[in-house]
Amino acid sequence: xxxxxxxPAGFLDSGPVQRALVxxxxxxxxxxxxxxxxxxRGQSFAGxxxxxxxxxxxxxxxxxxxxxxAGFLAGALVGGFGMETVELRRRSERDLVAGIMLGLGxxxxxxxLGRIVSSGSNGGAPVTILFGSLFILPPGVILPxxxxxxxxxxxxxxxxxxxxxxxxxxxxxxxxxxxPRLMRLVHLTMLALAVAVSSLTVGAILSTxxxxxxxxxxxxxxxxxxxxxxxxxxxxxxxxxxxxxxSYKSYDWTDGHAWPVSFCIVALIVAAHLLxxxxxGRLLKPRQKG
Amino acid sequence: xxxxxxxxxxxGGLAPLAVFMMxxxxxxxxxxxxxxxxxxxxxxxxxxxxxxxxxxxHVTAIESDPNTDPHSFEASPTIARDLARADLVxxxxxxxxxxxxxxxxxxxxxxxxxxxxxxxLGLPDDTPNPHLWYKADTMLKVAMAVEKRLAEKMxxxxxxxxxNFAQFQAAMATWSGAISAFSKxxxxxxxxxxEPVADYLLQALGANIETPGALEMAAMxxxxxxxxxxxxxxxxxxxxxxxxxxxxxxxxxxxxDNFLARAKKxxxxxxxxxxxxxxxxxxxxxxxxxxxAAIEAAVTKGxxxxxxxxxx
Numbered sequence: 378x379x380x381x382x383x384x385p386a387g388f389l390d391s392g393p394v395q396r397a398l399v400x401x402x403x404x405x406x407x408x409x410x411x412x413x414x415x416x417x418r419g420q421s422f423a424g425x426x427x428x429x430x431x432x433x434x435x436x437x438x439x440x441x442x443x444x445x446x447a448g449f450l451a452g453a454l455v456g457g458f459g460m461e462t463v464e465l466r467r468r469s470e471r472d473l474v475a476g477i478m479l480g481l482g483x484x485x486x487x488x489x490l491g492r493i494v495s496s497g498s499n500g501g502a503p504v505t506i507l508f509g510s511l512f513i514l515p516p517g518v519i520l521p522x523x524x525x526x527x528x529x530x531x532x533x534x535x536x537x538x539x540x541x542x543x544x545x546x547x548x549x550x551x552x553x554x555x556x557p558r559l560m561r562l563v564h565l566t567m568l569a570l571a572v573a574v575s576s577l578t579v580g581a582i583l584s585t586x587x588x589x590x591x592x593x594x595x596x597x598x599x600x601x602x603x604x605x606x607x608x609x610x611x612x613x614x615x616x617x618x619x620x621x622x623x624s625y626k627s628y629d630w631t632d633g634h635a636w637p638v639s640f641c642i643v644a645l646i647v648a649a650h651l652l653x654x655x656x657x658g659r660l661l662k663p664r665q666k667g
Numbered sequence: 668x669x670x671x672x673x674x675x676x677x678x679g680g681l682a683p684l685a686v687f688m689m690x691x692x693x694x695x696x697x698x699x700x701x702x703x704x705x706x707x708x709x710x711x712x713x714x715x716x717x718x719x720x721x722x723x724x725h726v727t728a729i730e731s732d733p734n735t736d737p738h739s740f741e742a743s744p745t746i747a748r749d750l751a752r753a754d755l756v757x758x759x760x761x762x763x764x765x766x767x768x769x770x771x772x773x774x775x776x777x778x779x780x781x782x783x784x785x786x787x788l789g790l791p792d793d794t795p796n797p798h799l800w801y802k803a804d805t806m807l808k809v810a811m812a813v814e815k816r817l818a819e820k821m822x823x824x825x826x827x828x829x830x831n832f833a834q835f836q837a838a839m840a841t842w843s844g845a846i847s848a849f850s851k852x853x854x855x856x857x858x859x860x861x862e863p864v865a866d867y868l869l870q871a872l873g874a875n876i877e878t879p880g881a882l883e884m885a886a887m888x889x890x891x892x893x894x895x896x897x898x899x900x901x902x903x904x905x906x907x908x909x910x911x912x913x914x915x916x917x918x919x920x921x922x923x924d925n926f927l928a929r930a931k932k933x934x935x936x937x938x939x940x941x942x943x944x945x946x947x948x949x950x951x952x953x954x955x956x957x958x959x960a961a962i963e964a965a966v967t968k969g970x971x972x973x974x975x976x977x978x979x
Contacts, residue, residue, distance in 0.1 A: 392897075393894040499920055512897070
């Protein structure tokens with residue numbers, strides 16, 4: 378326990394904190410894996426659009442009295458596979474499709490959240506859906522979150538090589554007898570899982586930060602994909618857990634009006650991105666020859 | 668008594684229609700037959716006005732649905748019309764029903780009088796707790812203001828209004844007596860709450876509200892409470908540090924559900940409190956007496972009253 382003695386009293390005993398730590402960890406790890414693949418594919422914007430469709434799904438789930446996780450996941454899957462079918466026809470207009478999806482997702486979210494707020498008693502739903510309410514997750518959330526994490530990790534482990542190859546050089550994968558299309562679908566599924574769990578953590582809109590932030594920082598620190606993913610996971614974990622601790626501690630700094638966890642996590646992600654590459658970039662990433 | 672209460676059915680995206688209704692409303696007003704029309708923005712104010720005005724007034728309540736949170740209410744076109752046509756409007760103030768101010772400002776009327784309960788009680792804008800109807804002296808002042816206005820406008824029926832006011836005053840005296848009797852019998856009663864709905868009543872009862880203030884505010888304003896405050900609230904139940912848990916029936920979420928389950932698990936009696944007067948069967952004074960009786964039953968017999976039901 379001496380190792381953890383720097384933690385505030387009661388931190389690890391608190392049910393809300395325990396659920397936040399588990400959910401934040403799962404979100405960090407699968408977002409890191411999916412995020413690095415997304416960056417290699419150059420699909421950051423599509424990833425962001427996906428989170429907004431996911432928001433509509435989460436809002437719809439809350440409207441119908443279900444937990445938001447299933448809705449986030451369903452929304453992200455529908456959005457992802459929707460973009461995939463359109464993308465096949467007009468690959469050059471990928472950003473355009475993502476932009477339209479983003480607008481549609483947020484528009485539908487506005488409609489559903491408006492209904493929740495005006496007709497029900499859950500006025501906090503918009504903040505919870507869009508910006509996350511990590512400390513008020515219900516006790517039953519751990520199991521579905523863990524399943525989402527396990528599925529994403531198993532997919533990544535099973536298809537590590539073809540997933541990377543499909544992202545880097547789909548033609549080479551085809552020559553080797555693999556299916557780039559199948560790998561795109563696997564990637565989309567992982568992306569949807571990452572977006573769903575991150576949406577619980579920092580909200581649907583901010584889940585982009587979790588997806589892209591640690592992955593982008595890791596990409597600047599390491600050139601090898603496997604190591605980049607591991608680094609991104611560690612960075613995400615530090616930001617996630619650090620953000621939870623920071624939000625918890627801010628209770629004492631602000632006379633009980635603690636800062637939202639989402640803000641703390643994103644602040645740490647951005648700080649890491651600004652500070653780490655200049656300091657450690659040369660250390661970890663071998664300098665280009667020539 | 669003529670009390671029409673309308674369910675607060677809200678449809679989003681009707682703002683342009685509301686503006687249109689406000690534009691056409693004045694001409695409609697001129698055509699309508701002249702009964703003195705009172706709108707109580709919250710149904711508890713409408714109820715008191717109806718008791719004073721009796722059959723000489725037509726009273727409408729806007730917020731009366733026990734399943735919605737009045738804090739997040741949005742107005743519909745019919746409500747804009749009712750407010751535009753009203754001769755007397757009673758609103759709570761303190762930001763609780765801001766939308767009504769906006770609609771009233773948009774429909775200027777010479778004849779219409781607006782009683783803002785906040786102003787009536789002389790409360791500054793930064794008063795944190797807007798749930799004024801649980802304050803023991805509020806409704807007597809509201810009733811007095813209503814009686815004064817009605818007597819001005821309908822001097823022929825002044826005697827009736829005065830008699831109705833005297834009756835209401837007697838009912839309020841009974842309630843005040845019950846409050847002081849309770850506070851003597853149960854001094855410094857430790858209680859837990861979700862949000863500050865009934866805090867004025869609890870203060871009048873001399874109770875100690877053990878729930879952290881920041882948690883009450885978070886629950887009321889739909890922001891996220893901190894884990895520390897959640898832990899403190901849970902400890903109140905687990906350690907049996909409170910005698911009763913006052914639970915707001917109209918604003919519930921996963922967190923308040925959790926507190927409710929925790930209170931029940933630890934055998935802490937639960938009493939439901941309300942943003943608007945529970946219907947049917949209650950008037951303001953019977954509601955307040957029932958609320959007090961429920962708290963009394965919780966403290967003396969450990970009995971829960973999650974929802975108030977009017978006696979026959």
